[in-house]
Amino acid sequence: MFYRSDLFNGIMASTVFPSLADVFTEAILTEDIFQSLDQVSSRAMSETMESVKGLNENDFLNQHVLSEEKAEVIIAGTVDSSIQELTQPDDLMIPLMWPNVYGDQGGETLVVEYEIEVPPEETGEMIYANSPGSAGDISDFSSEPENDSSCGGSDGSSPMISYSKVEVKTEPGLDEQRQAAPYLPVQAILSPYEEEELEDYNDTVIRHKKRRKSDAEYIADGRKRPGRKKGQTSSVYHLWEFIRDLLHDPKQRIIKWENEQEGIFRVVKSSEVAKQWGNMKKNREKMTYEKLSRSLRYSRKEGYFEDVPKDEGYPKKLCFKFGPKSHGWKRL
DNA sequence: GCCACGTTTCCTGGTT
DNA sequence: TAACCAGGAAACGTGG
Incomplete structure (x- = not known):
């Protein structure tokens, strides 16, 4: 059984329709979806772009039903476990974070932080994909990044992405708790270890915020300052x-x-x-x-x-x- | 620090 | 009488 939000909103919507960027990391919570995606994880992203041709914006929302067959074709091209450089809108197709939350795989979780900026000349406005912490984003319990190449390099340049890779150990019993409440996001049930890691991560985020570039720096780069704009929806779990x-x-x-x-x-x-x-x-x-x-x-x-x-x-x-x-x- | 969003809290009054 | 509904007002937490 596939749910529209699982298939589209989280992965492809903002690629094809920038106006849907605010739902980019929509929750992907059902086990079926993870399993389906894992089975096809090696398919090329180019297939996805072919697959979505002919769809319109409403196909990513709630107005129409797509057949399961068509859905499988589409997700077949969406998953690629590799991390690639994001330099243009189409690159958003890359799955930015793909955790092993299904099955018994030792509790390892791959977490990828990211920040994407689309040059104004391509879209008319800046696009900021959801950051970790958005609805369904299970990276909330990640540890402090081991390799933070976050935006705003020391040389004054503005990297298009930043990412880090971490491993999180699952405490005994948590799987059972999470299975008992599969409708809750993973971050709703945390082990003491994960709670501590979350605190560390939040501290890192706070420190990161203090390093934000000034307005003058953004103007010098010919960009708008990031920030929530009127009408922009929150990324919290609603x-x-x-x-x-x-x-x-x-x-x-x-x-x-x-x-x-x-x-x-x-x-x-x-x-x-x-x-x-x-x-x-x-x-x-x-x-x-x-x-x-x-x-x-x-x-x-x-x-x-x-x-x-x-x-x-x-x-x-x-x-x-x-x-x-x-x-x-x-x-x- | 400012601001927008999405609640949370408290409240009064009405309906089932 | 309890449970629920409706909505005003203000505060709060989060995140850009």
């Missing part, structure tokens, strides 16, 4: 993504589809959903369904959810519908 991933988990019984084709779902155990959302956000016991539903109403205002059609027999309570700004909830 409530609608949490609910979507819950619905993708066949084992859970706390939320269910009322009409999957329409994106209408119903909360079965409100307190349990709130509790798990609280755990996800490190909010623990403080989260309640009252607060969660308030967030949900705000999300509805923003378009991530929308009103459930009246007079169509849906429950009046605890029933919601995904909105136009959410995606990946419909199965292919």
